[in-house]
Amino acid sequence: MPAEWDEFYRGVVAEPSLVEVDEGVFAYIHHDGSWGLNNSGFVFSSDQLAVVDSALTEGRARAFRDAIETTAGLQPQLLINTHHHSDHTFGNSVFADACIVGHRLCRDAVLRQGLGPTGQDPVVPWGDIRVTPPQLLFDRELDVHVGDDLLQLIYVGPAHTDNDVVVWLPEKQVLFAGDVLFNHATPITHAGSTVGSVAALEAMKALGPRTIVPGHGAVCGPDVIDDWLRYFRFVSDVAARGAEAGLSPLEVAREQDLGEFAGWQHPERLVLNLHRAYAELPGSGGGVVDEPGAFADMLRLNPSSYGHRIIEDRERYVEPQPSQRAGD
Ligand SMILES: [Zn+2]
Numbered sequence: 001m002p003a004e005w006d007e008f009y010r011g012v013v014a015e016p017s018l019v020e021v022d023e024g025v026f027a028y029i030h031h032d033g034s035w036g037l038n039n040s041g042f043v044f045s046s047d048q049l050a051v052v053d054s055a056l057t058e059g060r061a062r063a064f065r066d067a068i069e070t071t072a073g074l075q076p077q078l079l080i081n082t083h084h085h086s087d088h089t090f091g092n093s094v095f096a097d098a099c100i101v102g103h104r105l106c107r108d109a110v111l112r113q114g115l116g117p118t119g120q121d122p123v124v125p126w127g128d129i130r131v132t133p134p135q136l137l138f139d140r141e142l143d144v145h146v147g148d149d150l151l152q153l154i155y156v157g158p159a160h161t162d163n164d165v166v167v168w169l170p171e172k173q174v175l176f177a178g179d180v181l182f183n184h185a186t187p188i189t190h191a192g193s194t195v196g197s198v199a200a201l202e203a204m205k206a207l208g209p210r211t212i213v214p215g216h217g218a219v220c221g222p223d224v225i226d227d228w229l230r231y232f233r234f235v236s237d238v239a240a241r242g243a244e245a246g247l248s249p250l251e252v253a254r255e256q257d258l259g260e261f262a263g264w265q266h267p268e269r270l271v272l273n274l275h276r277a278y279a280e281l282p283g284s285g286g287g288v289v290d291e292p293g294a295f296a297d298m299l300r301l302n303p304s305s306y307g308h309r310i311i312e313d314r315e316r317y318v319e320p321q322p323s324q325r326a327g328d
Helices: 058-073 086-095 104-113 115-121 194-207 222-246 249-255 267-279 290-303
Strands: 016-024 025-029 037-046 049-052 078-080 097-104 135-137 139-148 149-155 165-169 174-182 211-216
Touching: 016 211, 037 058, 049 058, 049 139, 058 194, 078 139, 086 104, 086 211, 097 104, 104 135, 115 135, 135 149, 165 194, 174 194, 174 222, 174 267, 174 290, 194 267, 211 222, 222 267, 249 267, 267 290
Parallel strands: 049 078, 078 097, 097 135, 174 211
Antiparallel strands: 016 025, 025 037, 037 049, 139 149, 149 165, 165 174
16 A cells, blocks of 8 residues: 555545446545545546546556556546646646646636645645646537547536536446535535536436546445535525525524535535525625635634544644635
8 A cells, every 4th residue: 555545634545446337437536535535537448548637646646547557558648637626637747648638717727726735735745746737628528539438528617616527428328527526525616606516417417327436435326416406405595594694604504404414524615605605696796705715614614624534623623724725
C-alpha cells in the first residue's frame, strides 16, 4: 500500500478500489469519498484508451495511471475532465502525454484556480503538481469513440460548478456523472446552481443510465438521481421558508431537521446549498453568492468538516482559516 494512502487531510483513507462496471469500463474509487477523495475511471478497447478525471495529488494520479496501464495494457490517449476542481484535475500533469479534453469554462477555471488549493492545506501530500488545463475544448457536446464504444461528453452546467460535464456511454448505459452526483453524500452547489443541478439531474435521468459512477462515493444506480432530486426540492423549500422568515442561510441550517438526508456524508454542506438557493429564489434578482462566506458558514456548523474522521470533538478543534476555501 503506498504510504500516500495513509494520510488524507487529518484523517486516514483506505486504498482505492478498481471496479469493472462493464466490459472495458472501469471506475476507480477513492474511499470514503470525502473532501478531495474523488472517483475517476477509464474506458478501453484493444488499442484505444480514454480516462475520465485524474486525482488530487501526484502520488494518487501515478497510482491511478499504474492501475490503468496494468489493467488495459495501453497508454492513455485521452483524458476527460468533468470539471476543474483540484481533486479531478491536479493529477492532469501525470497524463500530460495524452490529449486533455474539457469544457471551455473548465480550462478558464483550472487556470484561475492555479495551485491555490496547495497553499490552503499543507497536510496534504500534494507531490509535484503542475497546472495542466484541458487543451481540447467544447461548448455543448463532443462525441469520442473508443473502439466500439461511443462516449458522449455532455455539458450539464451550471450545477456543481459552471463547467460540469458528464460522460455517457449509450450502448452500455453507463454514466460518469462527475460531481453533479455523489452517492450518499450531500451536494455542493455554492459555486454552481441548485436550479441548474435539478436540470442536470433530470437530463441525466432522461439518458436512462443503468450504472452510474458518481464523482464521490460508491458506484450506484439511477435511484441516487431521485435521492438528489428530493434533496434539491428540500433545499428549495427550506430556502423559501427561511428567506420569508428573514433568517440567514446559517440560521436556517442550524435549526433545520435534515430528515432522510441526515445520514448523508457532510450534512453541514446544507448551508452551502442554501446560500446558492437563496440567491436563486424567484424575485431575488439572481443574487451573488459570497462563496468564501458560505464555506465559512459550513465550518461554523461543523468545524471538523475537513477532518471529520479524527476530529470529532468540536470543542477542542481550533477554528480553521476558511476565507480562501471556496470549493472542492
Ligand atoms: Zn470532487
